[in-house]
Amino acid sequence: MTSQPGTSALARLDLTLDGGALTARLVDQPSVSGDEQELTDLVEQALRELPHLTVERFGNNVVARTxxxxxxRVVLAGHLDTVPIADNLPSRAEGDLLWGCGTSDMKSGVAVQLRLAATLPAPNRDLTFVFYDCEEVEASRNGLGRLAAAHPEWLKADFAVLMEPSGAMVEGGCQGTLRVKVRLTGVRAHAARSWLGDNAIHRAAEVLGRLAAYQPRTVLIDGLEYREGLNAVDIRGGVAGNVIPDECVVTVNFRYAPDRSPEQAEAHVREVFAGFPVEVTDSAPGALPGLDRPAARAFLAATGGQARAKFGWTDVARFSALGVPAVNYGPGDPNLAHKRDEHCSLSAIAECEQRLRDWLTGPVESNE
Structure with missing residues (x-):
């Protein structure tokens, strides 16, 4: 029998299931952001049955350690929440594909975490498994962020793998993001007597011209190519159809390579718009890939030897802020995240689990 959205699907999690079947069980337990408690309870219960793990809980966040x-020490981290259900529960399997809310983002990654937690009592590195809530909503509610603030010692490690969807390929670090408002002012007047006013929207032409002429950097870090971008994402102005506007606001988003700090990113944007007032409305640092670290080199070799830059911001930045190099690596397809037809490849789930297992049971590269 399958569950209906909003009802508890499982009495317990059976960690002896294969990765695809376990993903289906997780998907069939709804856990929209803010409503993760039932799934968190099940994860905690399953992990506490494993004698080789020490398990801690903070709110709807569970941390298990060897x-x-x-x-x-390596952290494997994944969020338990999903975006709102879009008539895509319960899960269904068709050939190599598993369909349903959260299959790619990121219950397939969580299933891999749980499988490894259950079946690797003596890995070659100490492991910390982190399962957290509220990743899909505003940053102030993010469970990993609250864990880092309340219990940073739980997250200490030499390397971290965030099981975000990455198409079963390593995506190193993440971009930083900065949003600013460039505010143009003028003088309001009747449109029939425009010479008595000063059109603020017209003043925005120079701002847009600077953006159109802007040449973004391409930066190579640890062999990964990060492309920056500075773009207008919103423009607002106007009072009425017969009024010369006295204000226009252009919102600009800067996606920057992780070799810049947030302060450097802000200084760069202010330099681009020199002469105009700039107000920062949102800022989040990027994360370096850390692929030069021994654990990262071994991880990359064990997962196919190929990596690409992460375009976008993810919670690897939180680990970077703690001094822990991190990468994104999960079986889901990032292009399918949040979609009504979200699905994940069952073979990708098995591949991710096996490659992580190989890395965590093979020889450890020396730090020398």
Whole structure:
């Protein structure tokens, strides 16, 4: 029997299921942002049944750790929440594809985490498994952010893997993001006597011209190519059809390579718009890929030897802020996240699990 959205689907999580079947069970337990408690309870219960793990809980966030005294510690992290259900529950399998809300973003990644937690009692590195809530909503509610603030010691590690959808390929680090408002002012007047006013919308032409002429950087970091972008994403102005406007606001989004700090990104944007008032409305730092670290080199080799830059912001930036290099690596397809027809490849789930298992059981590269 399948569950209906909003009802509890499972009495317990069976971690002996294969990754695809476990993904389906997780998908069939709805966990829209802010409503993750039932799924969190199930994850906590399943992990507490594993004697080789120490389990802690903070709100609807669960952290499970091995304590083997290994030379390195790695975090595997994933969020439990999904965007609102869009008539795409319960899950259904068709051939190699599993359909349903959260299949790609990111219950397939969570299933891989749980499988590894259950089946690797003695990995070659100490492991910390992090399952957190409210990733799909505003940053102030993000469970990983609240964990980092309340219990930063739980997240200490040499390397972290965020199981975000990446198409079963390593996506290194993430871009930083900065949003600003460039405010143009003028003098209001009747449109029939426009010479008595000063049109603020016309003043925006120079701002837009600077954006059109802007040449973004392409930056190579750890062999990954990050492309920056500075773009107008909103423009507002106008009072009425017969009024010369006295204000126009252009909102600009700067997506920048992680070799810049937020302060450097802000200074750069202010330089581009020198002479205009600039108000910062949102800022989040990027994250370096850290692919030069021994754990990262071994991880990249174990996962196919190929990597690409992460275009967009993810919670790897939170690990970077804690001094922990991190990458994105999960079986889901990022292009399918949040879509009504969201789905994930069952073979990609199995591939991700096996590659992580190989990395966590093979020889450990020396730090020398």
């Amino acid at each position: 304590e083997l005294g290994r030379a390195e």
